[in-house]
Amino acid sequence: MxxxxxxxxxxxxxxxxxxxxxxxxxxxxxxxxxxxxxxxxxxxxxxxxxxxxxxxxxxxxxxxxxxxxxxxxxxxxxxxxxxxxxxxxxxxxxxxxxxxxxxxxxxxxxxxxxxxxxxxLNGEEEADYSATGVLCALPAADGIVADIGGGSLELIRVRDGAYFDAGTTPLGVIRLRERSEDDLEKAAAIARKTLADVAWLEDAKGKPLYLVGGAFRALARLHMARTDYPLNMVHLFCLNRQEAVEMAEWITGASRKQMEKIGNVPRKRMVDAPFAAQVLLALLDKTDAPEVIFSAEGLREGWYMREVAACVADEEPMEALAGEMAGRLGRNASFAGPLHAWLAPVFLFGLGWKDDAFLSLQFRLACMVSDIGSYDHPQYRAEQTYRRLLYCHGVGFSHESRAFLALVLAGRYDMDRESPVLEPSRRLLSKEYYEAAIRLGQAFRLVYMLCAGTEVLLEETHLALKDEDQLVLNLHGSRLRSGGNAVSRQLSRLAESLGVEADLR
Missing domain, CATH: 3.30.420.40 (ATPase, nucleotide binding domain)
Known part of the structure; x- marks a missing residue:
């Protein structure tokens, strides 16, 4: 529901x-x-x-x-x-x-x-705010938050929506540069020795690292530019351990000229980047983290959630954002529930999306934002809505979620699936998830042709997969008048994409 x-x-x-x-x-x-x-x-x-x-x-x-x-x-x-x-x-x-x-x-x-x-703030308070900021975007985070600044590196354990074992170390990038006298090998030794004294890190081995702070974000931006990553958006950018090590080692070995040629980072940050990379390598070595997740949400967002928005902290961030977009940009935000219920027999049960956590969540979110392009110019609606979802501001949407939801809405507004505009989704999604988004977009197009986004015209109609080889649309009584050639054609398109026959009854 x-x-x-x-x-x-x-x-x-x-x-x-x-x-x-x-x-x-x-x-x-x-x-x-x-x-x-x-x-x-x-x-x-x-x-x-x-x-x-x-x-x-x-x-x-x-x-x-x-x-x-x-x-x-x-x-x-x-x-x-x-x-x-x-x-x-x-x-x-x-x-x-x-x-x-x-x-x-x-x-x-x-x-x-x-x-x-x-x-x-003392070190523990600083770490507390940073952890709250990470949990603002990732309530289910389970790992170690590492917030690097100029003077210190705060470390804190997060799990089950709570945080503990907060502490501070003198591994800020300015201080580390000065302590090491601009010697990267010496900086690496200082970082390893300092982290060796943080006893509780042993208890969090094998958990992800959540990286906060401008110096860590600079590493991500350099890597994105160097690898031509399709989104220039640090928040929730993820790397597996091998990728993170390769990134950090390249930055520690690169010259200032090489980094400036890549760009995407202020020059003032480039002098700090190799020292942040040494801290990251030491953290990876100490924690055996399988992945790193960059968070643009840290101390400031933690302050906001605790001092201003504590009353909404229990809301799920992705659903809150989807609901806000639907209310501001759609014609009928209450349509999300009936739409979800109407398509669930095909997608959640017929295609088995209920057993895939990612697809199940995206299905729910997509139903909520299914009509947010309704007030855009019809000539640009598909592209505008695609970009709006891909680049929207909000703490909860992962890069994969952005690519999926944007693609669904592009299909809902009938964008050519070969359009170069959709390249970010092609690169960020697996082939399976890309095709799933296309199919859901086609289903949304069918629904809106059938009922114009109104619950009343969905009543006494039913869509189902029968015997795994038929997509059956039943229109009863007065609802027959809402059918027609356009509905029949869109039903056939959806059935073809599912590899089954269409049957309009």
Whole structure:
């Protein structure tokens, strides 16, 4: 049964909340709109400060970084006031908490931002927020969250929607560069020795790594560009162990010129990338992780879910996003349930999708978003809807899910399956899942021809697979008038794709 989530949150008070994430390497302000299971950022600005540069040697925040930080924070204060944000929080991390002049800097920063609340997080609190951010996107995550910054690497165990064993290590990329004196071999030895002292990692061996933080995201972006990956989207980008090792080893061996030629990463990040790669190699060696999953959701999203959106934290993120899209872009969000029930005898039971966790979930989500192109221009509807699903903002959709759902809707709007627009789906989906999405799109096209997206015209009609060689559509009584040549032709197309005969009764 598909639950209608389209109207969820419509009665929730509209609000804007802002966080300033003040790290060792950069500062970022994000303003979120409303209260939603998938955080909606409406302002997102980052400035590179390198506040923690030189901290290892001097024990002090960089004077140049402080000066720049106070300028940027004053700007953020003005933006926060203009946008009416509440709450307005500044969370400072490793560099500020470890520096001897950290408290003095915070006092000066508070004078620039009198409307904001300041907190200097300890390592465990920082790890807690990062874990909450990962669980925001992946409630079923079971493994180790590793959040790398400029001054520290936070590690935390996640399982069954909870997190524990949180801790911090001095393996931030700026600090590691300074401790190793820019020597990658020395950096690798420091990383391995540091992780050897984190005893609880032994208990999580063989579990995935969930990688958070700008330096880790830079590794993913370099790899995506180098391999011509079809989505330039780091969030939920996955690599198996062998791929992750190859990626990290290439980055540690590449010259700055080679990385710049590949691009897709700010130049300021390229100097840190080899040190982040050494930390990743040490983590892989220590944990025997079978895969790595990159998460763009970390400390800031963790803060949002705990401080702003705790009331929706129990919602399933993919279903929440699908429901929100249906309510905003479709004609009849309540149609998802009847559509699911009408097609289930063919897809879930006749074709056995109920026994495939991925297909079963995508079937449910596809029913929810089946009509989100209804208000687009008919000449561009198929392509527009395909791209909307493939590139939509939302924390829950995996890359495979995006490719599948987008392809279903392209078929629902009759896009040529050989179109070059569909290349991302061809590359991201197995042949089996690609064909499954095409068939479901054809089924949606049949349904909408038959009933125009209304429940009443589905009543007293039935679609089923009979004896594994017939696709039978029964139209009863007055519903016969909703049949016709177009319905008959689409039934035949769907039957052909399923390898069976069509029978319209």
């Amino acid at each position: 598909v639950e209608n989530t389209a109207q969820r949150g419509t009665a929730r008070q509209s609000r804007r909340a802002a966080i300033v994430d003040l790290g060792s390497n950069s500062v970022r302000m994000v303003v979120y709109e409303g209260v939603a299971r998938n955080p909606v950022p409406i302002f997102n600005e980052k400035a590179t400060l390198r506040l923690g540069a030189g901290l290892e040697a001097t024990g002090l925040l960089s004077e140049e970084g402080i000066e720049r930080a106070l300028e940027v924070l004053a700007r953020y204060q003005v933006i926060g006031q203009a946008m009416g944000v509440q709450p307005f929080d500044v969370l400072a991390t490793a560099a500020v908490r470890d520096a001897r002049n950290g408290a003095e800097f915070v006092r000066a920063a508070q004078m620039r931002m009198p409307g904001a609340r300041f907190r200097v």
